[in-house]
Amino acid sequence: MQVKTFKRGTHPPEFKELAADKKIEEIPLPENVFISLSQHIGAPCKPIVKPGDEVKTGQLIAEGEGFVTSQVHASLSGKVKKIDKYPSPIGTKPTMIQIESDGNDEPLQEWTEEDWHKLSIEEMKNRIAKAGIVGMGGAAFPTNVKLSPPEKKPIDTFIINGCECEPFLTADHRMMLENSDKLLEGTRIIMKILGAKRTIIGIEENKLDAIELLNKKTASESNISVQPVKTKYPQGAEKNLIDALLKRKVPAGGLPMDVGVVVNNVGTAIAVPQAVKTKKPLIERVVTVTGQGIKEPKNLRVRIGTPFKNLIEYCGGLTPDTKKIINGGPMMGIAQYTIDVPVIKGTSGVLALTEDITQKAKEFTCIRCGSCVETCPMGLVPTRLVRLIEFDKLNMAEEMGTMSCIECGSCAYVCPSNIPLVQRIKVGKQLINEKNN
Ligand code: SF4
Ligand code: SF4
Incomplete structure (x- = not known):
């Protein structure tokens, strides 16, 4: 099959081999979670619980006002210990709700399944909003807002972004292999909400096994196709992916919907069926914990609010020559000064880089090389x-x-x-x- 791409870009070393073959593991419940009230684009949420309150897994603990916002839920059951400002992995110090686990993980309710085909589009969008789903590729834009383009901007194509072009990160790759049925169900739900005629799943060609698997699973669905794209950075940037797949240019300052497209990342699409079918909110995500500084790199399913240090400890700890911890990938990620920061909905990776990789090179004047x-x-x-x-x-x-x-x-x-x-x-x-x- 023809491999598509965009003009320019670069190809940094991939380092995907550290974790690409590691199946997703669920880590033990942490003793405490720290749930940020600002883990999405838009207005921060306001807490609706107070210290001393008992909460159940999945309970709404903070609400936002306005259209562009997102709900926040308890990711485990226990007692609200403190509501205070703590460092977040995006470099800010927002208000967080600290919940001390009671070890029981007692759910708020039974999350029974309903047939989504019987639900109205408004009801499905409402459930996605109430579940607090945001873009899980890092941008953390509320998904229900993305799925509500104005009438004058009809969407003909839905794109699943399976590029994962940042070096080191492998969470999306593992989810495409291990959760492909949920991914495709989420795709069908989103297509119905958008009224999109087709979906293209764009996957970098360094993930051949995912391309083959999804090709096989969509063989009988003429409106869903898998398109290999070149392994090149930043192939997964929305505008570049749309250019590569459709040769449409999103105008400067514009959005994909301006050219009839909506793009969701893999984790976001996988979160949708759970929210729509069972009303269960988003309380966990898959994170790649990797880099030469991590003793045993892994892909982990973790509760939102789990401190980075728990993830690192579960992966055997840091090597003595670890120099830098990054939230996300090495190209766009944010360096951390502490590992006492919690996983938020947009955390795709925890990366530990060693001294040899991070050596700060001296800056010289521009030689106009172009x-x-x-x-x-x-x-x-x-x-x-x-x-x-x-x-x-x-x-x-x-x-x-x-x-x-x-x-x-x-x-x-x-x-x-x-x-x-x-x-x-x-x-x-x-x-x-x-x-x-
Ligand atoms: S960071 Fe900005 S200026 Fe630099 S290559 Fe990327 S888009 Fe261009
Ligand atoms: S033109 Fe200057 S700034 Fe650009 S890459 Fe070359 S040396 Fe660096």
């Missing part, structure tokens, strides 16, 4: 953007497309002068936002 320009998947000129930002020429930096940067980090990765281009462009985006608001 590598960053040749690599940028958005067709930007990163070296020029950075100069404009440094000289406070924010209007010109904006005109040259700074806000279209998807912060993929490819430019910084290829720069022979070790200039932290993406970090400087991120600062520039913040300054432009401040200027315009």
Whole structure:
């Protein structure tokens, strides 16, 4: 089958072999979970429980106001110990609800299954909203909002993003292999909600076993197809994937729905049938714990709010030469200063890098080699953007497309002068936002 891709991009070492063959394991319940009230894009939630309250697994503990928000639920049963600000893996210090486990994992109710074919579209969207499902690829955009495009923007194509293009991460790969029936059921539900005529499952060609399995399972469904895409970074960025699969360009500042498309990642689509059929909320996710600094890399199913340190301990701990812990992958992930941060709905990986990989190289001046320009998947000129930002020429930096940067980090990765281009462009985006608001 023809392998599709987008223009430019880069190919960092994959390091997928560390965890790609490791079946998903469920880790023991932690003694405490720390559940962030800001683990989605949109307004933070407000707690509806107080210290001392007993809660059951799956109980609603915080609610958001407005359309773009998401509900938060207890991921285990126990007692609310404290509501306070704690460090989060995205570098902020939001309010979290600490629940001390009673060890029983007592569910709020029996999660009995209903036939989703009998439900109305509004009811299905309502259940997805109430279950607190957000994009689990990292963006954490509320899924019910994504599945509610305005009438004037009809969706003809639904895309499952099975690229997992960040090096090291293998959680989506394992879920495609181990939870393929749930993935396809979620796909059918979402297609019905969107009224989409077809689904394309885009998978990087380094996951041949997943391509073959899903091809086999969809052989009799003419409206669902599997499309191999080139193993290239950032193939999984929504705009690049849409370009690769459909040759449609999402306009600058626009959304996939502007070109008739909705994209969901694998974990998100897998979470949908549970919410729609049983009303069970999102209280767990699959996380890859990997890197040369982890003694036994694994893919783990963990409760939301479990501290990173529990995941690391379950994987045998850190090697003595571990230098850096990252939430997510090495290209777009966020470095951590403590492992006392909890898993949130957008945590795809916990990565431990050793000294030899993280050695900070000295920064040199730009030699105008053009590598960053040749690599940028958005067709930007990163070296020029950075100069404009440094000289406070924010209007010109904006005109040259700074806000279209998807912060993929490819430019910084290829720069022979070790200039932290993406970090400087991120600062520039913040300054432009401040200027315009
Ligand atoms: S400028 Fe932005 S989009 Fe382009 S390579 Fe750098 S980080 Fe990626
Ligand atoms: S890759 Fe680095 S050295 Fe080359 S043009 Fe871009 S900023 Fe300059």
